[in-house]
Amino acid sequence: MAMEELAAIKKLDFNMCMQCGKCTGSCPVSPKSKLNPRRFMLETAYLISPLTMHPPLNIQEKGELWDCTTCSTCSYRCPREVKPMDVLIGLRSLLVEAGNVPSTLGDALEGVYKYGNPWGLSRSKRQEWTQDLKVKYASEEEKIDLLYFVGCAASYDSRAQVVARAIVKNLNALSIDFSILGNKETCCGNEIISLGEKGLFEEIAGNNLALFDRYGVQKIVTTSPHCFHAFKSRYGRELAVKHYTQYFADLIDEEKIRFSGKIGKVVTYQDPCFLGKHNDIYDEPRKIIESIPGLRFEELGRSGKRSVCCEGGGGRMWYDIPGERLAEDRVREALDVGAEIIVVACPFCLLTFDDAIKTSGNEERIQVKDIMELVAETL
Amino acid sequence: MEIIVCVKHVPETAEAEIAIDSSGKGIKTEDLVFDINEWDDYAVEEAVLIKEKLGGRVTIVTVGSEDADKTLRKCLAKGADRAIRLTDKAFDGSDAYATAKILYGVIKDLPFDLILTGTQAGDDGYAQVGVILAGFLGIPHATMVKKIELMEGFTRVNRELEGGLEQVMEVGTPALLAVQTGINEPRYVSIMGIRKARQKELKVLGLNDLGLKEEEVGESGSWITVEEMFIPPVEKEAEILVGGLDAISSKIVETLRARGLI
Numbered sequence: 001m002a003m004e005e006l007a008a009i010k011k012l013d014f015n016m017c018m019q020c021g022k023c024t025g026s027c028p029v030s031p032k033s034k035l036n037p038r039r040f041m042l043e044t045a046y047l048i049s050p051l052t053m054h055p056p057l058n059i060q061e062k063g064e065l066w067d068c069t070t071c072s073t074c075s076y077r078c079p080r081e082v083k084p085m086d087v088l089i090g091l092r093s094l095l096v097e098a099g100n101v102p103s104t105l106g107d108a109l110e111g112v113y114k115y116g117n118p119w120g121l122s123r124s125k126r127q128e129w130t131q132d133l134k135v136k137y138a139s140e141e142e143k144i145d146l147l148y149f150v151g152c153a154a155s156y157d158s159r160a161q162v163v164a165r166a167i168v169k170n171l172n173a174l175s176i177d178f179s180i181l182g183n184k185e186t187c188c189g190n191e192i193i194s195l196g197e198k199g200l201f202e203e204i205a206g207n208n209l210a211l212f213d214r215y216g217v218q219k220i221v222t223t224s225p226h227c228f229h230a231f232k233s234r235y236g237r238e239l240a241v242k243h244y245t246q247y248f249a250d251l252i253d254e255e256k257i258r259f260s261g262k263i264g265k266v267v268t269y270q271d272p273c274f275l276g277k278h279n280d281i282y283d284e285p286r287k288i289i290e291s292i293p294g295l296r297f298e299e300l301g302r303s304g305k306r307s308v309c310c311e312g313g314g315g316r317m318w319y320d321i322p323g324e325r326l327a328e329d330r331v332r333e334a335l336d337v338g339a340e341i342i343v344v345a346c347p348f349c350l351l352t353f354d355d356a357i358k359t360s361g362n363e364e365r366i367q368v369k370d371i372m373e374l375v376a377e378t379l
Numbered sequence: 380m381e382i383i384v385c386v387k388h389v390p391e392t393a394e395a396e397i398a399i400d401s402s403g404k405g406i407k408t409e410d411l412v413f414d415i416n417e418w419d420d421y422a423v424e425e426a427v428l429i430k431e432k433l434g435g436r437v438t439i440v441t442v443g444s445e446d447a448d449k450t451l452r453k454c455l456a457k458g459a460d461r462a463i464r465l466t467d468k469a470f471d472g473s474d475a476y477a478t479a480k481i482l483y484g485v486i487k488d489l490p491f492d493l494i495l496t497g498t499q500a501g502d503d504g505y506a507q508v509g510v511i512l513a514g515f516l517g518i519p520h521a522t523m524v525k526k527i528e529l530m531e532g533f534t535r536v537n538r539e540l541e542g543g544l545e546q547v548m549e550v551g552t553p554a555l556l557a558v559q560t561g562i563n564e565p566r567y568v569s570i571m572g573i574r575k576a577r578q579k580e581l582k583v584l585g586l587n588d589l590g591l592k593e594e595e596v597g598e599s600g601s602w603i604t605v606e607e608m609f610i611p612p613v614e615k616e617a618e619i620l621v622g623g624l625d626a627i628s629s630k631i632v633e634t635l636r637a638r639g640l641i
Contacts, residue, residue, distance in 0.1 A: 097569050097571060097572060099457070099566030099568060099569070099572070101566075101567040103564055106566075106567035109567060110567070114391070114412045114414060115394075115412060120394070121394060122394045122395055122396070123410075124395075124396060124410065197569060197570065198571065199569050199571035199572075199573075199574060200570045202570075203570060
């Protein structure tokens with residue numbers, strides 16, 4: 001056991017954990033996985049203390065560590081604030097350093113290292129989604145006041161590209177001056193650090209900060225709550241970053257948005273974990289949705305702080321586990337409240353719900369759309 | 380167990396847009412991402428697995444420029460013990476024969492029980508270096524190896540043939556085995572691991588160190604000359620023949636004859 005890799009874990013005060021089990025009880029994947037955050041808290045405390053446990057914990061055999069979606073429900077609900085999610089990520093780093101990584105996750109990490117995106121797609125294709133749209137690319141001549149950071153999913157995935165295109169259309173419709181990094185944009189690294197690849201994350205963060213400095217970036221708005229979280233909380237520097245829901249909610253407050261169309265449908269909303277549980281952003285997305293004319297908004301049975309992860313975070317976009325995906329259960333919840341559209345604010349939610357609607361056989365009854373798509377349809 | 384693995388630092392071309400360079404004999408590589416040749420990655424993993432089981436030492440050898448150090452460091456991070464890079468202006472333009480001769484220049488003086496190579500390289504796809512190197516060294520070899528069992532004085536290997544067939548062979552050791560993909564699952568190497576591997580030995584040797592003459596390597600020492608490299612034109616016409624067997628057969632013969640192909 002390389003103890004230096006446990007540094008992050010060592011900082012945590014395990015004496016605070018009272019083994020109440022609220023973490024495991026709250027974990028959305030624990031019903032279908034061996035993942036047991038409470039037990040990991042106990043075993044890790046033994047691992048770094050002079051006490052011994054029989055049999056001793058062998059991290060290398062704990063493949064269920066990859067099942068965690070880093071939704072943060074365990075950390076959020078922990079009555080003693082000991083952050084079990086951080087412990088799981090710390091333990092993942094021990095697997096990463098031993099090269100003990102599932103092949104699809106290894107491919108995602110290599111893809112980011114070599115091509116700047118977890119799908120390992122060519123860098124030269126990163127800005128193809130812009131097609132005929134009016135966008136300004138970063139250049140040395142002009143400082144960027146507002147950077148639209150597109151993110152990997154919205155750059156490369158054909159379904160998520162629709163969201164990037166909608167954001168650009170909306171910004172243009174509101175005459176907002178912005179730039180994108182185009183093919184120079186690189187993964188934010190949020191999923192990389194979540195997978196425990198600290199060395200790669202440090203490199204990515206360093207390179208991205210240098211890129212922001214080079215183009216004099218003042219403010220950043222992101223498609224993905226994952227990129228938003230990385231820039232806000234994981235880069236070790238204060239960046240003026242907003243998720244697009246915050247940015248557009250502000251525009252509504254400032255009365256800069258006038259809708260001309262309407263959507264006569266019943267809609268519900270899936271709180272992305274990296275907006276809600278990680279960053280307490282619950283009101284802004286709802287403000288935008290409810291301001292769109294014509295639609296009727298219904299909350300899911302479990303929403304806001306009680307929302308359930310779609311199962312797309314923490315590297316789970318590239319790693320599947322047996323059993324029904326959580327998003328399928330959420331699709332049924334959405335149907336229960338009479339929704340015709342599940343509205344999301346995260347490309348990973350969009351893609352997991354898109355799949356879940358198909359695998360649960362509900363394509364005729366419900367669809368998933370990003371908030372920015374609804375705005376683009378009604379502006 | 381002393382194992383030598385020969386690796387190559389190659390451009391990844393599967394997803395890339397390929398363009399021919401100004402010489403007309405190669406491709407533009409400026410925008411391409413380089414990494415360890417896929418087949419060699421499996422060979423390195425197999426060597427490290429054998430070392431982890433039986434003990435010993437794994438030495439990585441490559442022919443390439445300084446950029447190839449990235450591949451060597453990756454191999455060292457995977458668990459290899461030392462690396463040797465063979466580099467010299469005179470090596471430019473070497474074909475498989477000349478490359479094997481360069482590798483032989485250093486390997487002939489190294490102790491080994493086993494030499495592993497990839498079956499082929501993802502860039503030029505010659506699949507010859509390992510076989511020619513075995514010839515220079517005067518040792519037996521096997522190609523397209525999907526399984527290795529080490530015995531006393533020999534190794535039993537499974538070779539992958541077409542149509543899902545596998546052939547089991549016994550090869551006397553020391554031997555050279557050219558490894559096929561899928562023999563194992565290459566491990567992930569972390570960036571931290573690659574950084575730590577900087578402490579391991581990486582030796583750089585040139586023409587004089589290997590006791591080779593300039594005319595023995597590079598283009599003058601090669602048997603193959605590249606005349607031209609081009610991207611095959613995309614055909615626009617496709618005709619689907621309909622009718623009975625006889626009608627279709629006659630039509631095919633007629634078409635081939637009309638184009639002077641038969």
